[in-house]
Structures are given as structure tokens and as C-alpha cells.
Amino acid sequence: MVGVGVTIIGAGVVGLAVARELGFCSEQVLVLEKESAPGKGISSRNSEVVHAGIYYPEGSLKAALCVEGSAMLRAYCAKTGVPLKKIGKVIVAASRKEEQALEDLCRKGTANGARDLRMLSGKELKKREPNVRGVCALFSPHTGIIDSHRLVRSLEIQCLAQGAAILYRTTLFAVEKAASGFTCRARGPGGEPYSFASRVVINAAGLDADEVASLAGIDVDASGCRIYPVKGEYFRVGAAKQGLVSGLVYPVPKRNLMGLGVHATKDLSGSLRLGPNALPAKSRSYEVDPSHAQAFFESARQMLPFLEPADLAPDMAGIRPKIQRPGEPVKDFVVRHEAGQGLAGMINLIGIESPGLTSCLSLGRYVADMVRKSGLAS
Numbered sequence: 309m310v311g312v313g314v315t316i317i318g319a320g321v322v323g324l325a326v327a328r329e330l331g332f333c334s335e336q337v338l339v340l341e342k343e344s345a346p347g348k349g350i351s352s353r354n355s356e357v358v359h360a361g362i363y364y365p366e367g368s369l370k371a372a373l374c375v376e377g378s379a380m381l382r383a384y385c386a387k388t389g390v391p392l393k394k395i396g397k398v399i400v401a402a403s404r405k406e407e408q409a410l411e412d413l414c415r416k417g418t419a420n421g422a423r424d425l426r427m428l429s430g431k432e433l434k435k436r437e438p439n440v441r442g443v444c445a446l447f448s449p450h451t452g453i454i455d456s457h458r459l460v461r462s463l464e465i466q467c468l469a470q471g472a473a474i475l476y477r478t479t480l481f482a483v484e485k486a487a488s489g490f491t492c493r494a495r496g497p498g499g500e501p502y503s504f505a506s507r508v509v510i511n512a513a514g515l516d517a518d519e520v521a522s523l524a525g526i527d528v529d530a531s532g533c534r535i536y537p538v539k540g541e542y543f544r545v546g547a548a549k550q551g552l553v554s555g556l557v558y559p560v561p562k563r564n565l566m567g568l569g570v571h572a573t574k575d576l577s578g579s580l581r582l583g584p585n586a587l588p589a590k591s592r593s594y595e596v597d598p599s600h601a602q603a604f605f606e607s608a609r610q611m612l613p614f615l616e617p618a619d620l621a622p623d624m625a626g627i628r629p630k631i632q633r634p635g636e637p638v639k640d641f642v643v644r645h646e647a648g649q650g651l652a653g654m655i656n657l658i659g660i661e662s663p664g665l666t667s668c669l670s671l672g673r674y675v676a677d678m679v680r681k682s683g684l685a686s
């Protein structure tokens with residue numbers, strides 16, 4: 309049977325960033341991707357915000373990898389020309405009651421390592437965002453936006469240049485522990501199944517990461533890794549009003565909310581979008597229900613009083629790979645070498661929701677360190 313050193317499942321930003329970091333490997337790195345091109349999953353359906361690391365619990369992987377990842381992304385983009393713009397973000401208190409929550413966020417973010425956070429008075433907020441309504445705000449000057457599609461392409465090119473092989477339209481459908489590593493079974497573009505040996509298997513399968521883990525025999529319920537997908541829709545604001553906001557505008561997040569709350573994001577072309585909402589995803593449909601426009605309008609009009617219902621048009625949607633049920637406390641990223649489960653050589657990345665785009669390069673480095681330190685590859 310043919311064999312490779314490391315097999316990575318998934319050519320999203322995370323799988324590609326891991327493959328790129330494994331450039332040091334003397335062994336063949338293989339990436340399997342079921343779609344026809346990279347980044348067609350979660351990586352191309354998100355807010356494209358490079359987060360500063362404000363929200364996540366102190367000591368969590370999300371906090372550490374977000375702060376490290378945003379710095380790594382800035383350096384990467386400066387070097388490769390992938391567009392990234394630091395446009396800043398305000399988290400806006402709608403009432404005095406929310407001011408305390410913002411101050412808590414400011415302390416939490418600063419403890420996490422988010423740089424230069426500061427509170428803005430109502431007057432300072434007006435100066436920065438004259439068309440945004442709020443009694444005060446938390447300002448994060450280093451939050452930015454990135455072209456996620458260009459990032460995916462750039463990572464793909466770097467992986468290929470380092471000698472990694474990427475097989476598109478190829479789905480992994482079985483993994484079995486073997487004496488030294490794993491026997492993997494995949495189906496290629498023609499639908500023909502074949503087997504190969506791999507010493508290491510890294511699961512970066514996004515929304516299917518729980519399924520891939522269970523192919524190897526992991527009990528995803530017992531290990532708290534079942535994915536409960538949550539859809540997030542976006543609505544676009546008409547061109548005439550997109551210049552009324554200059555940076556990113558977020559509400560104060562509610563406790564145990566499934567997302568950060570409907571916020572206003574800009575993309576690199578200057579377009580203004582509202583979203584994402586958070587709805588349990590019953591299927592992989594990315595359609596946006598136009599009847600949700602009113603709810604978007606209601607959530608956003610307190611912060612953005614210039615909006616009218618007719619300004620909103622359905623845009624796009626993404627699906628979050630959450631590993632907690634609605635209403636349960638937010639869980640951290642799972643990045644685990646499964647040696648304890650009798651699967652030495654398998655690393656699972658599960659629940660890589662936001663800030664996974666921001667953290668892709670730091671996740672790549674984290675996994676490569678795990679591979680190195682566990683002696684899985686040199």
C-alpha cells in the first residue's frame with residue numbers, strides 16, 4: 309500500500325495553515341479536500357474580521373490563538389500582499405446599564421493581550437462614528453478586515469510550493485488504526501475508492517470534523533465534540549448608506565448568545581453588511597430567508613438609526629461548527645492529539661468557530677508544535 313507521512317483532512321484556512329507550518333517535515337504532506345477548490349466551506353462564508361481577542365475567556369485557546377494569530381496574519385499579509393485593513397471596531401452600549409459590561413470586556417480583552425483597547429464617551433463615539441447611536445463604546449483600534457478568499461489562495465500556493473500535495477474532489481470516508489499510523493480510505497473525483505497508509509492524520513474538516521473523528525472510532529458525544537451547526541445570515545445595506553459607517557460596529561454581546569450579536573461589518577470594497585444572526589442549521593443550505601430582514605432591522609436600528617427596512621437585501625450565509633448546544637456555555641477550540649484514545653498520530657481540530665479565521669496561522673503553528681513535540685514527524 310502506498311504511504312505518506314502526514315494527511316490533513318480539509319483545505320480550509322485551518323487545514324492549509326497546518327500544512328504550511330508542516331513545511332519542515334521531511335515526509336510527504338497530503339491534504340484531502342472533498343470540494344473542487346480550497347476554502348469553499350466555512351472559510352469563505354464569514355465576517356472576515358481579524359479579531360483582537362476581546363471576548364474569549366482568559367487562559368482559553370481562543371484567547372491565546374486569536375491574539376497570536378492576528379499578529380501573525382498582519383505580518384503574513386504585509387509579506388504576501390493579501391489585503392488586510394485595520395479599520396477598528398466599536399462595541400456600543402445602548403444604555404448606561406450596558407456600560408459596566410463594556411468595562412468588563414475592556415479588562416478581559418486587555419488581560420487576553422488585545423492591544424490599546426479604550427472606552428469612548430458618547431461624544432468620542434460621535435466623533436469616530438457620527439451616524440452610530442450609543443451612550444458610550446469600547447474601541448479596539450487594531451481590529452481589521454481581511455480578504456479571506458485571497459488568504460485561502462495564498463496559503464494554497466505556499467503549501468504547493470513547499471511540496472505538499474492537495475487532492476481536490478477527494479473525500480476521506482474511513483480511517484483505521486494500523487501498526488504504525490493509519491489506513492485511510494478515500495474516494496477520488498471519479499468516485500473510485502482507494503486505500504493508503506499515513507503515519508499521522510490531522511482532522512481539520514470544519515463542519516464535518518466530528519464525523520471524521522468518529523470515523524476513527526472517537527465517541528464524539530462522550531468527548532464533548534459533537535457539532536451543533538448554527539447558521540448565520542447576512543443582509544447587505546444599500547449602496548447609498550454604506551458610507552455612513554466607517555469601521556466595524558458591534559452591540560454588547562448578550563450572555564450565552566450563539567454569536568456576537570448582529571453587527572455591522574465592512575468588507576474591503578467598502579460594502580456594509582449586517583449579520584450574522586444565529587439559527588440552528590437544519591441543513592447545509594446557505595440561502596438567506598428574505599423574511600428575516602425585519603428582525604435584522606429591529607436588532608440594528610438602535611445602533612444604526614439611519615437604517616430603514618427597505619435598505620436591507622439578503623446577502624450570504626455561513627454555518628458555525630459549534631460544539632455546545634444552544635444556551636450552553638461557549639466551549640473552547642478542541643485541538644487534541646488522541647494518543648489517550650489509543651490513536652497516537654491522530655490530531656483532531658473540532659469546534660473551530662470564530663475566531664478561527666483570525667487564528668488560522670497560530671492554529672497551524674500550534675498543531676505543528678504538537679506534531680514535533682510528540683515525535684510524530686521531524
Ligand SMILES: Cc1cc2nc3c(=O)[nH]c(=O)nc-3n(C[C@H](O)[C@H](O)[C@H](O)COP(=O)(O)OP(=O)(O)OC[C@H]3O[C@@H](n4cnc5c(N)ncnc54)[C@H](O)[C@@H]3O)c2cc1C
Binds near residue numbers: 628
Ligand atoms: C457566520 C460566520 C462568521 C464568522 N466570522 C468570523 C470572523 O469575522 N473572524 C474570524 O476569525 N472567524 C470567523 N468565523 C469563523 C471562521 O470562518 C472559521 O473558524 C474558519 O473559517 C474555519 O476554517 P476551517 O478550515 O476549520 O473550516 P472549513 O473552511 O470549513 O474547511 C474544512 C474543509 O474540510 C473539508 N472536508 C470536510 N470533510 C471532509 C472529508 N471527509 N474529506 C475531505 N474533505 C473534507 C470541507 O469541504 C472544507 O473545505 C466565522 C464563521 C461563521 C460561520
